[in-house]
Amino acid sequence: MTGMACSVTSEHNHNVKMVQERMLSEREFLFLAELFKAFGDYTRARILFALSIHELCVCALAEVLDMSQSAISHQLRLLRAAKLVRYRKEGKNVFYALDDDHVRNLIGQGIDHIREQG
Amino acid sequence: MTGMACSVTSEHNHNVKMVQERMLSEREFLFLAELFKAFGDYTRARILFALSIHELCVCALAEVLDMSQSAISHQLRLLRAAKLVRYRKEGKNVFYALDDDHVRNLIGQGIDHIREQG
DNA sequence: ATAACATATGAACATTCAAACAGATGAGGA
DNA sequence: TCCTCATCTGTTTGAATGTTCATATGTTAT
Numbered sequence: 001m002t003g004m005a006c007s008v009t010s011e012h013n014h015n016v017k018m019v020q021e022r023m024l025s026e027r028e029f030l031f032l033a034e035l036f037k038a039f040g041d042y043t044r045a046r047i048l049f050a051l052s053i054h055e056l057c058v059c060a061l062a063e064v065l066d067m068s069q070s071a072i073s074h075q076l077r078l079l080r081a082a083k084l085v086r087y088r089k090e091g092k093n094v095f096y097a098l099d100d101d102h103v104r105n106l107i108g109q110g111i112d113h114i115r116e117q118g
Numbered sequence: 119m120t121g122m123a124c125s126v127t128s129e130h131n132h133n134v135k136m137v138q139e140r141m142l143s144e145r146e147f148l149f150l151a152e153l154f155k156a157f158g159d160y161t162r163a164r165i166l167f168a169l170s171i172h173e174l175c176v177c178a179l180a181e182v183l184d185m186s187q188s189a190i191s192h193q194l195r196l197l198r199a200a201k202l203v204r205y206r207k208e209g210k211n212v213f214y215a216l217d218d219d220h221v222r223n224l225i226g227q228g229i230d231h232i233r234e235q236g
Numbered sequence: 237a238t239a240a241c242a243t244a245t246g247a248a249c250a251t252t253c254a255a256a257c258a259g260a261t262g263a264g265g266a
Numbered sequence: 267t268c269c270t271c272a273t274c275t276g277t278t279t280g281a282a283t284g285t286t287c288a289t290a291t292g293t294t295a296t
Contacts, residue, residue: 006175006177006178006210006211012175012178015172015173015174015178016174016178016181016182018171018172019168019171019172019174019178019182020182022171023164023167023168023182024167024229028229028232029160029163029164029167030160031232032157032163032167032225032228032229032232033157033158033159033160033162033163034158035158035228035231035232036154036155036157036158036163036228037154037155037158037159038158039150039151039154039157039158040151040152040153040154040155040156040157040158041151041155042147042148042151044151045147045150045151045154046141046147049141049142049147049150050137050141053136053137053140054133054136054137055133056133056134056137057124057130058124059124060124060130060133060134060137063134064134064137064138064141083235092124093124102227102230102231102234103231105227106224106227106228106231107150109220109223109224109227110150110153110154110224111142111146111150112220113153113220113221113224114146114149114150114153116220117201
């Protein structure tokens with residue numbers, strides 16, 4: 001169940017203690033995982049990238065990604081919950097956009113990373 | 119199956135075309151999703167954060183996270199596949215570290231984001 | 237009010253995934 | 267060689283996730 005120490009050098013113990021002291025809270029790690037999980041899906045990655053180009057209504061997203069409105073809507077719900085997108089209603093339509101520049105930066109960093117290592 | 123356009127304004131069509139033209143390839147989106155998926159797990163987020171503080175051997179990670187060595191090893195396998203960590207062998211031990219500063223930056227951005235919105 | 241449309245939601249199904257356990261590999265010491 | 271230790275790898279099981287279909291909500295126009 002719980003990990004046991006390997007043959008313990010003082011270096012080993014020192015590192016373990018130091019890292020343990022600096023670890024974030026469970027709550028923060030849960031948020032962090034949830035944030036990245038929201039990016040970590042083919043469909044949502046495409047939605048987020050599309051929105052990084054321009055604000056779009058649900059049906060426009062469905063058209064761009066060639067997917068059903070329902071599928072898009074379900075994913076948008078998750079993205080809303082993760083606070084990655086915001087929306088405004090205009091008549092029958094609902095327009096989605098990225099929540100802030102942090103989200104745009106994360107997408108950008110991600111793209112840079114995958115392009116650097118082929 | 120495939121999405122249909124909503125009542126089509128010229129604005130709508132213009133946006134759809136523009137976004138479609140700028141979308142990345144399927145391959146790139148798959149990579150992008152895979153990258154973020156690797157971050158998007160409670161255990162892996164903790165591993166990556168721990169490694170952002172200091173290089174650690176598998177048993178040290180198991181100790182820090184209070185998990186079995188096996189569980190850690192399985193996750194490290196995924197992180198290796200995603201090219202997020204590198205490792206060096208030293209006798210019986212295997213020491214893991216973040217692959218590059220891109221990874222560190224992504225973690226940092228993520229933490230900034232969750233801290234900004236409470 | 238009724239119809240048509242845009243979006244959201246619920247339930248069912250299929251797939252993916254992490255944790256746990258057992259066994260395998262490989263390095264070092266007696 | 268035999269044994270131990272650190273790590274890795276299969277396999278199974280239960281949970282989480284994505285997609286689809288059907289339906290519900292809410293808006294606009296007739």
